[in-house]
Amino acid sequence: MTASTSNFSTRERILGVAEVLFARHGFAGASLRQVTSAAKVNLAAVNYHFGSKDGLIEEVFRRRLDELNRQRLASLAAALARPACTLEDVLDAFIRPALEQSMDSAGGAAFVRVLARAYAEHDERLRRFLADNYGHVLREFVIAFARLLPGLAREELHWRLDIVAGALTYAMADFGMIKRRQEVSEHSHRDMTIRHLIQFTAAGLRAGCAHA
Amino acid sequence: MTASTSNFSTRERILGVAEVLFARHGFAGASLRQVTSAAKVNLAAVNYHFGSKDGLIEEVFRRRLDELNRQRLASLAAALARPACTLEDVLDAFIRPALEQSMDSAGGAAFVRVLARAYAEHDERLRRFLADNYGHVLREFVIAFARLLPGLAREELHWRLDIVAGALTYAMADFGMIKRRQEVSEHSHRDMTIRHLIQFTAAGLRAGCAHA
DNA sequence: AAGACGATCAAACGATCGTTTGAATGGTAG
DNA sequence: CTACCATTCAAACGATCGTTTGATCGTCTT
Numbered sequence A, B: 001m002t003a004s005t006s007n008f009s010t011r012e013r014i015l016g017v018a019e020v021l022f023a024r025h026g027f028a029g030a031s032l033r034q035v036t037s038a039a040k041v042n043l044a045a046v047n048y049h050f051g052s053k054d055g056l057i058e059e060v061f062r063r064r065l066d067e068l069n070r071q072r073l074a075s076l077a078a079a080l081a082r083p084a085c086t087l088e089d090v091l092d093a094f095i096r097p098a099l100e101q102s103m104d105s106a107g108g109a110a111f112v113r114v115l116a117r118a119y120a121e122h123d124e125r126l127r128r129f130l131a132d133n134y135g136h137v138l139r140e141f142v143i144a145f146a147r148l149l150p151g152l153a154r155e156e157l158h159w160r161l162d163i164v165a166g167a168l169t170y171a172m173a174d175f176g177m178i179k180r181r182q183e184v185s186e187h188s189h190r191d192m193t194i195r196h197l198i199q200f201t202a203a204g205l206r207a208g209c210a211h212a
Numbered sequence C: 001a002a003g004a005c006g007a008t009c010a011a012a013c014g015a016t017c018g019t020t021t022g023a024a025t026g027g028t029a030g
Numbered sequence D: 001c002t003a004c005c006a007t008t009c010a011a012a013c014g015a016t017c018g019t020t021t022g023a024t025c026g027t028c029t030t
Helices: A007-025 A032-038 A045-050 A053-081 A087-100 A106-121 A124-148 A154-174 A186-206 B007-025 B032-038 B045-050 B053-081 B087-100 B106-121 B124-148 B154-174 B186-206
Strands: none
Touching: A007 A032, A007 A045, A007 A053, A007 A106, A032 A045, A032 A053, A045 A053, A053 A087, A053 A106, A053 A124, A087 A106, A087 A124, A087 A154, A087 A186, A106 A154, A124 A154, A154 A186, A154 B154, A154 B186, A186 B154, A186 B186, B007 B032, B007 B045, B007 B053, B007 B106, B032 B045, B032 B053, B045 B053, B053 B087, B053 B106, B053 B124, B087 B106, B087 B124, B087 B154, B087 B186, B106 B154, B124 B154, B154 B186
16 A cells, blocks of 8 residues: 555556557457466456456546646637637647657557547446536536637537547547658647647638638 | 258358347357347357358458459449549448348348448458458549549548548448437438438548539 | 464365267168 | 268356556655
């Protein structure tokens, strides 16, 4: 329980490896034996540190999502504080932190695919977890978008933001995969993905409006 | 092997149930025992009719995708034959058949989620299968889009079509889920989804162009 | 030195997995 | 009627699943 010395390595190694294997084979497809043997820890360590496989899955999410949404809210606040805040600024605050997660470590790239997979799987238990813990973040973005698109009905805005979320989710799932050409660095590929996503979704959100 | 009389019921019931359970729990998460007991057939029937679980998965795809891509190509040809073919017409030919699959039967709604899940999982074996069997369909659409967006560089077009595919995939995964309000019929909800997707993605594809 | 406690370990638990087997079934052709 | 063959069936195969157990290790406190 001291969390200072001995259990650091085991816990963290399990989380890192689980992140990669869940991304690659899914939650049901990756077994605890694959995880523990790849992490070079004992099989029982998962149940000891996380209680169960579901507990491990939840912790994989919590570890990264706390940081992701903290960055999102900070970027949103910075954008809104700007004198001339554009639609592209808010989109950047929403999109960039999600794709930047894939830069900080090898596990980051895996996590965005874990997240995308969880969204795609529509696991009800997981959706509830996400809504309960991070729903307020999405709500703040809806308010910001509504302010920047005053000509858009609330229902219409929800439709379009759903499409934005879909495009981002798919891009996250694709990120770090085969499609990146070798001569471009991971960094520039990420920036290009962000740029294209913002440009595309900004145009989609403005469709039919007298250009906000 | 006669495929005419006796095996009709068993084979088809397995495919229908598997479609639903794969959509709900994933390929690894849904077991053959769940499938066969729900379909009220013997456990061994799956290996008898499809060889293996992978064989069943492949057949679930083939059965629907043949029809889906046939419709897509027919709609594309009809759109291109029109004297004033618009970008929205081609997008409709690409998007509508995918979402219409969810109307013809209860299994159809399940299948689009199976397809979306397969895309999100990035299963390499499955991607190869899709590329080998239906790659030519996507290629024809790329040609059509390129003709309607002459101001767009080829690489830029691929970027944007990737975003379109992502938005469509996510919409397919979401389709038939909780988000539909009860007072609107499934039919009108589908049409509204199609309309919003086309409007959004058309604007995104045209972004920066001198309006094609 | 002795005891306490968190952490790790090998081993096994019962359950469930995909697959295989060999016998029963039932309709059709000779 | 008989022989054949596609289909269905109960039963079991070995493998792997998530989880639990009890011993053991190492590190502190007293």
